[in-house]
Amino acid sequence: MMFATLAFAAVAVFVELSAGVVIFDDSVGLERQFDGIGGLSGGGATSKLLVNYPKKQRDEILDYLFKPNFGASLQILKVEIGGDAQSTDGTESSHMHNSWEENYQRGYEWWLMLEAKKRNPNIKLYGLPWTFPGWVGDGTRSPYTNPKQTATYILKWVQGAKKYYNLTIDYIGVWNERDYNIPYIKILRKTFDDNGLSNVRMVAADGGWGIANDIQKDSVLASAIDYIGTHYPGTLTTTAAMKTGKQLWSSEDFSTFNDNVGGGCWARILNQNYVNGYMTSTISWNLIASYYQALPFYRDGLMTAVEPWSGNYVVQSPIWITAHTTQFTEIGWKYLRHGAGVGKLETGGSFVGLVSPDEKDLTIVIETMSHDHSLCIRPALPPYNVTPATVEIEFKGSFAALTSLNVWYSKPSYGNEADVFFMKQNKLSIVNGKASLKVNPDEIYTLTTLEVGQKGTFDNAPPASKPFPLPxxxxxxxxxxxxxxxxxxxxxxxxxxxxxxxxxxxxxxxxxxxxxxxxxxxxxxxxxxxxxxxxxxxxxxxxxxxxxxxxxxxxxxxxxxxxxxxxxxxxxxxxxxxxxxxxxxxxxxxxxxxxxxxxxxxxxxxxxxxxxxxxxxxxxxxxxxxxxxxxxxxxxxxxxxxxxxxxxxxxxxxxxxxxxxxxxxxxxxxxxxxxxxxxxxxxxxxxxxx
CATH class of the missing domain: 2.60.120.560 (Exo-inulinase; domain 1)
Structure with a gap:
C-alpha cells in the first residue's frame, strides 16, 4: 500500500512539472520600446562615501556599475539635483545656494555622471530635485509659488552640466514624491524649449499614477510629458496610465536590503514590471549603498561600499541580476507581444523576450523567484507558488530558423548551498523551432543570440574590512x-x-x-x-x-x-x-x-x-x-x-x-x-x- 501511494504521488508530481508551451514569435508584431535599466544616486547622499575611495577600488566599483558587458552595465543614471536639504541619508548641495550666485563645482553627482559616461558613452542621464533652496520659493515652502523662477533654476542645472562638463541631460523630473503642479510642468517644458533644449524629455510625476488622469484631460500637459514615472508600483499599472499611450516607467523601485532576498526582489520586478504593468524602464533606489550604517535604508543599493578608509566593498546579488538584462539588451530594443514572448509561466515565474532594432537578435529573460525569496520592501506581495517545471519553448516567425541560444544562469542561495551568479552554461539546442528548459524555483536564465556577456572580476579581492580609523x-x-x-x-x-x-x-x-x-x-x-x-x-x-x-x-x-x-x-x-x-x-x-x-x-x-x-x-x-x-x-x-x-x-x-x-x-x-x-x-x- 505504501509503495503504491508513493508511485501514485510520483506520477502526480510528474504531471505538475509541465509549465505549458511558451511561444516566441515576432511575426505578430512587436510591442513597446525598452527604455533601459538604471540606478539612482541621490535622494539623498547615497553615493557620499564612494567619492573618497582609493582610486583603484573606486574605479573597480564604477566598472561593476557602469562598464558595458562587465557587471550591472547600467543603461540609465538618475541623480538628485541637490537642493541643500535632507532627502533621505543626507543633504546634497545646490548649484545655487542663493539667488545671486551659481557654482557647478559643488557636490559629487557631476563627477559620478562623468565617470558613468566615461565607461558607457550611451548611458542616459536623468535629473530630479528632492528639495530646493529657500529662495526658490520666494519665502514659502513651495517650489510652485514662482514657477518661472523654479523652472529657470532647473534649466540652469541642465545648462551647467553641458557648459562645465559637456554632459547632456536626457530626462528631467518635477519634484520627487511630492504634489505635482500642472502650470509648473507646462512652464518647465516651455522654458526648456525656448532655450534650445527640446531634446530634454520630461518624466512625471515621480510618485503615483495619478497624473495619468490629468494627461487624458489636458492636451498641453500631455504634450509636455514624455514618460509617466511612478514609484514602487508593485509591478502594476492603471487603466488610465495605459490609455495615455505614454511609455510607462518605474522611475524608482527596489529600495530593498541587498542580500539574496533583495536580489530576488530585483529579479522579479525587472521582468514583471513589464509583464504585469507594461513598464519599459525600472530604476533602482539606490545605485550604490555608500552611506554610513545606522542611516536610513542601510544597504538598499545594487552593491555596497561604506569603507573608503579601508577600500573594502562588496559586490552583491543585484549586480548580477541586473546583468541578465542589461548585458544582452540596449535602449531601443523592443519587447515581443504579450502571448508571443512576454508572459507568466503556468508553474510560477515570468519571461520577457526583447528584439534588437534590426530584428536580428533575440534576448529572453526567465525568472522563477519564489514568494519568500523575492520580497521587496514595498508594496506587500500577494501569495503565490513556484514549482519545478519543464518549459516547452516554440520559436516562430524569424526565430524559427534558430538552432541554439547562449545561456546565462543564476541561482541565489537561501541555505547552505553555494550561490551561482551569472554563469555561462551550455547552449540551449533548438530543433525544428522547439526546445525545452528545466527550471526550478529561484532561478534566473538569459537565453540570447548575442555572443557578448562577462562576469567581470579583478585580479585582487577588495581589501579587508576595517573600522573607522581612530585617532x-x-x-x-x-x-x-x-x-x-x-x-x-x-x-x-x-x-x-x-x-x-x-x-x-x-x-x-x-x-x-x-x-x-x-x-x-x-x-x-x-x-x-x-x-x-x-x-x-x-x-x-x-x-x-x-x-x-x-x-x-x-x-x-x-x-x-x-x-x-x-x-x-x-x-x-x-x-x-x-x-x-x-x-x-x-x-x-x-x-x-x-x-x-x-x-x-x-x-x-x-x-x-x-x-x-x-x-x-x-x-x-x-x-x-x-x-x-x-x-x-x-x-x-x-x-x-x-x-x-x-x-x-x-x-x-x-x-x-x-x-x-x-x-x-x-x-x-x-x-x-x-x-x-x-x-x-x-x-x-x-x-x-x-
Missing part, C-alpha cells in the same frame, strides 16, 4: 574650494570647504545655508548638523576650532557625541550635544539636537573674539566639556543613547566655520592630557571633579 584628524587643507569634506555627512544644512584670509586657518569647513530650504522631509529640520565616524562609538573625545560668521553668522555651534539618528529623523537625534554661544557667553549641554532635553548649562568664561576650541569627552555616564583647554563642566549624562556618531553643527541657519577636527577614544585622550597621570585620569569622570 582621526582633519584640517580641511586637502580639498578644493566648496568641496564637501569626505567622511563627514551633512544631515541638515551644507558643510563645504572654503578658503579664508586667516594664515592660521587657511581652509575651513563652513556651514553655508542661510535660510530654511524647501524641504522634502515631512518635518522642518532647522539645526544644521554633519556627522561622521562609527555609530558604535561609545567613549569618545572630539575637539574642533570654531568661529561664527561675521556676516550672516549663526548664533552658536556645537560638537556632539553618540549621535544616534540621521535622515528625516535627524531632528529627533539624541546624544550628548555641547552648544556654545560665544556672543552670549554661555553653553548648553543637551541630550538631543533640538536642545529640548537640557542636561546642564552655564557661562563660558573667557571667550576669544574669533576662534575658540571646543572639546567634548564622554565616557560611561559622565561628560567633560572644555573651551580653549579650560574645563566648563564635569557632569553626569544619560546612559542612552549608548553609542553613536560624532557630530558638528550650528544652532540655526547661518555661517559658522570649523577647523582642526580631532576625534579619538576617551581613554587615549586622557593619556595625552598634560599633567594627568593615568591613576588620576578617573577624576575626569567623577561628576563635579576638576
Amino acid at each position: 582621526y584628524t582633519e584640517d580641511f587643507e586637502a580639498y578644493r574650494e566648496q568641496e564637501e569634506p569626505f567622511n563627514l555627512v551633512p544631515q541638515v544644512g551644507c558643510f563645504e570647504v572654503h578658503n579664508t584670509s586667516d594664515p592660521t586657518h587657511r581652509q575651513v569647513m563652513r556651514q553655508v545655508v542661510l535660510s530654511a530650504p524647501i524641504e522634502w522631509c515631512p518635518i522642518n529640520l532647522d539645526f544644521p548638523i554633519t556627522i561622521g565616524g562609527n555609530s558604535n562609538w561609545t567613549d569618545i573625545y572630539a575637539e574642533v576650532d570654531v568661529k561664527l560668521g561675521e556676516v550672516n553668522g549663526t548664533n552658536g555651534v556645537f560638537v556632539a557625541a553618540r549621535v544616534d539618528q540621521g535622515g528625516c529623523n535627524a531632528f529627533s537625534s539624541t546624544g550628548i550635544f555641547l552648544y556654545i554661544f560665544p556672543k552670549k557667553n554661555n553653553y548648553i549641554l543637551a541630550n538631543n539636537l533640538g536642545r529640548t532635553s537640557v542636561i546642564t548649562s552655564g557661562q563660558l568664561g573667557e571667550v576669544e573674539s574669533s576662534w575658540n576650541k571646543v572639546s567634548l569627552m564622554v565616557k560611561g555616564t559622565v561628560a567633560v566639556g572644555m573651551l580653549n583647554g579650560k574645563t566648563l563642566f564635569n557632569h553626569t549624562v544619560p546612559s542612552k543613547p549608548a553609542s553613536g556618531f560624532v557630530g558638528l553643527g550650528t544652532d540655526s541657519w547661518g555661517i559658522a566655520d570649523f577647523d582642526n577636527l580631532k576625534i579619538t577614544s576617551a581613554e587615549d585622550q586622557l593619556h595625552h592630557l598634560h599633567h594627568v597621570k593615568k591613576e588620576d585620569a578617573k577624576l575626569y569622570f567623577v561628576p563635579g571633579a576638576h
Whole structure:
C-alpha cells in the first residue's frame, strides 16, 4: 500500500512539472520600446562615501556599475539635483545656494555622471530635485509659488552640466514624491524649449499614477510629458496610465536590503514590471549603498561600499541580476507581444523576450523567484507558488530558423548551498523551432543570440574590512574650494570647504545655508548638523576650532557625541550635544539636537573674539566639556543613547566655520592630557571633579 501511494504521488508530481508551451514569435508584431535599466544616486547622499575611495577600488566599483558587458552595465543614471536639504541619508548641495550666485563645482553627482559616461558613452542621464533652496520659493515652502523662477533654476542645472562638463541631460523630473503642479510642468517644458533644449524629455510625476488622469484631460500637459514615472508600483499599472499611450516607467523601485532576498526582489520586478504593468524602464533606489550604517535604508543599493578608509566593498546579488538584462539588451530594443514572448509561466515565474532594432537578435529573460525569496520592501506581495517545471519553448516567425541560444544562469542561495551568479552554461539546442528548459524555483536564465556577456572580476579581492580609523584628524587643507569634506555627512544644512584670509586657518569647513530650504522631509529640520565616524562609538573625545560668521553668522555651534539618528529623523537625534554661544557667553549641554532635553548649562568664561576650541569627552555616564583647554563642566549624562556618531553643527541657519577636527577614544585622550597621570585620569569622570 505504501509503495503504491508513493508511485501514485510520483506520477502526480510528474504531471505538475509541465509549465505549458511558451511561444516566441515576432511575426505578430512587436510591442513597446525598452527604455533601459538604471540606478539612482541621490535622494539623498547615497553615493557620499564612494567619492573618497582609493582610486583603484573606486574605479573597480564604477566598472561593476557602469562598464558595458562587465557587471550591472547600467543603461540609465538618475541623480538628485541637490537642493541643500535632507532627502533621505543626507543633504546634497545646490548649484545655487542663493539667488545671486551659481557654482557647478559643488557636490559629487557631476563627477559620478562623468565617470558613468566615461565607461558607457550611451548611458542616459536623468535629473530630479528632492528639495530646493529657500529662495526658490520666494519665502514659502513651495517650489510652485514662482514657477518661472523654479523652472529657470532647473534649466540652469541642465545648462551647467553641458557648459562645465559637456554632459547632456536626457530626462528631467518635477519634484520627487511630492504634489505635482500642472502650470509648473507646462512652464518647465516651455522654458526648456525656448532655450534650445527640446531634446530634454520630461518624466512625471515621480510618485503615483495619478497624473495619468490629468494627461487624458489636458492636451498641453500631455504634450509636455514624455514618460509617466511612478514609484514602487508593485509591478502594476492603471487603466488610465495605459490609455495615455505614454511609455510607462518605474522611475524608482527596489529600495530593498541587498542580500539574496533583495536580489530576488530585483529579479522579479525587472521582468514583471513589464509583464504585469507594461513598464519599459525600472530604476533602482539606490545605485550604490555608500552611506554610513545606522542611516536610513542601510544597504538598499545594487552593491555596497561604506569603507573608503579601508577600500573594502562588496559586490552583491543585484549586480548580477541586473546583468541578465542589461548585458544582452540596449535602449531601443523592443519587447515581443504579450502571448508571443512576454508572459507568466503556468508553474510560477515570468519571461520577457526583447528584439534588437534590426530584428536580428533575440534576448529572453526567465525568472522563477519564489514568494519568500523575492520580497521587496514595498508594496506587500500577494501569495503565490513556484514549482519545478519543464518549459516547452516554440520559436516562430524569424526565430524559427534558430538552432541554439547562449545561456546565462543564476541561482541565489537561501541555505547552505553555494550561490551561482551569472554563469555561462551550455547552449540551449533548438530543433525544428522547439526546445525545452528545466527550471526550478529561484532561478534566473538569459537565453540570447548575442555572443557578448562577462562576469567581470579583478585580479585582487577588495581589501579587508576595517573600522573607522581612530585617532582621526582633519584640517580641511586637502580639498578644493566648496568641496564637501569626505567622511563627514551633512544631515541638515551644507558643510563645504572654503578658503579664508586667516594664515592660521587657511581652509575651513563652513556651514553655508542661510535660510530654511524647501524641504522634502515631512518635518522642518532647522539645526544644521554633519556627522561622521562609527555609530558604535561609545567613549569618545572630539575637539574642533570654531568661529561664527561675521556676516550672516549663526548664533552658536556645537560638537556632539553618540549621535544616534540621521535622515528625516535627524531632528529627533539624541546624544550628548555641547552648544556654545560665544556672543552670549554661555553653553548648553543637551541630550538631543533640538536642545529640548537640557542636561546642564552655564557661562563660558573667557571667550576669544574669533576662534575658540571646543572639546567634548564622554565616557560611561559622565561628560567633560572644555573651551580653549579650560574645563566648563564635569557632569553626569544619560546612559542612552549608548553609542553613536560624532557630530558638528550650528544652532540655526547661518555661517559658522570649523577647523582642526580631532576625534579619538576617551581613554587615549586622557593619556595625552598634560599633567594627568593615568591613576588620576578617573577624576575626569567623577561628576563635579576638576
